[in-house]
Amino acid sequence: MEGTVRVRFAPSPTGFLHIGGLRTALYNYLFARHFKSGTFILRIEDTDQSRYVEGAEEDIIQSLEWCGMEIDESPFHRGDYGPYRQSERKEIYHSYAEKLIESDHAYYAFDTPDELDQMRERLQKSGNPSPKYDAVTRQSMKNSLTLPRDEVEKRLDAGDEYVVRLKVPRRETVRFEDIIRGHVSFETKGLDDQVLLKSDGMPTYHLANVVDDHEMKITHVIRGEEWLSSTPKHILLYNAFGWDVPEMAHLPLIMSPSGGKLSKRKAEEEGIPINTKEYIKQNYEPEALVNFLAYLGWSPGDDSEIHSLDELCELFTLDRVSKGGAVFNHKKLLWYNEHYLREQPDGVLAERIKKVAADKDHVDLPDDEHLKKAISLLKDRVSKIEEILEMGDFFFKDPEAYDEKALKKWKSDSAALVKEYRESIQSLDEENFEAVSLKSNLEEVINKNDVGFGKLMMPLRIAVTGQGFGPDLFASMELLGKETVIKRINKTLEKLG
């Protein structure tokens, strides 16, 4: 198997890449890279022209790249099996559809949507709860199996609208082995004569998918569980063409915390970003998303939790993917995010913060040295990089308001204590305005007044930061500098007396 593995991620560009799609892509990627020279292909399945969304293709590529996945073949990467966009492969599907008709595995059907509705209605009325266009009903419909040969020719020549349908055998059992689920079987009587070629000339997913997977020499089909029930149709197609069926692996679905497949609507209700784009915009750490997603439905079998993309490639195997749906746990994602955030050197974070700040029109960042120090004080307290800006706001500008909860700690004797502390640090010059001195000065004041540490520390924190929580106060003051600290204390004294 080594060296010959070829897998594809095949999204339809009907919107931005969502988190479930991203995980499918990730598992395909991990599987491909697990083998030395596996190939990871991106194929665009744009056969539904009415749902095409402008910019979706670019979004998919950007999302994958943001996560660190390298694409080997795609419409934007050279490959020997293109084109990689299904809308550009129409002729291929047509010629294969014709082969199917010639070998009596498919047929032309001329029924209008209205006629199909009527058929279903009629069958429902006569007690059939799930009407199908199948081996029985096709005998009473307008198709090349029931119409005289010359009328079929005439209709085709006249340019009448038609579809090509798969001639599903009446009574057969389709069996296949799924790498994740094991033995799976379906009866063909539950299937209908699937449309292969639509009346607009485009293939349906089923035809295009099978033809492309074969033409592109895909060895393993790794996709979401929602495809499991259409797999027998695909098997039938492979058999009709006389092709080998690739290995199949159907992934468990990602579920919403409230139950059901994680949909856009549900995700939004529960505060979970649904599109990869949103994770990028909200400045999540890509390593965190990747690590989290990899573990959503898979585990390496030991107690490890943290792995880079490269490590995941090494560890990943399909037989360790779980079968049941996995609920998206946003808090665990944040935990991963915190982990990868803290791992980064302050200098790297500083450069990134500058970009984040620019995006948010955040001004007044201090110089690099100060910024780095501020980051090192803040990064252990936030979940996402952008929160450094929020929590550390006081490093960048004077507090405009005081946190209400914190204000409760400003007692009647606070002003006097803060005043006394201000006097004591006035004597420190800029160079000696350091955390240790600032702390010992505070200790002197509280000892003299015989009060607890917090009695002065909290009001002082409010004065300097406007908040009731945050990084080490003395280190923060040192970073802010004497002038700023004194200025803020004065201003607070004025305001709160």
Added chain:
RNA sequence: GCCGCGUUCGUCUAGGGGUUUAGGACGCCGCCCUUUCACGGCGGUAACACGGGUUCAAAUCCCGUACGCGGUACCA
């Protein structure tokens, strides 16, 4: 409705006949550290859906039931 797939702590999972008083992680709770909030460290809470088999022995194998999810289109 029918067809298919699934079901171990609240969540993600390990475990796949005896190694299990069912392990880890997130969360939650408590303690320690501490000037606050965090980080960190330590500890705790909490699960084999149910009922029948098979077996000396079942979370693990089989069969049912329940529940969940997916599919049932000229959408993917």
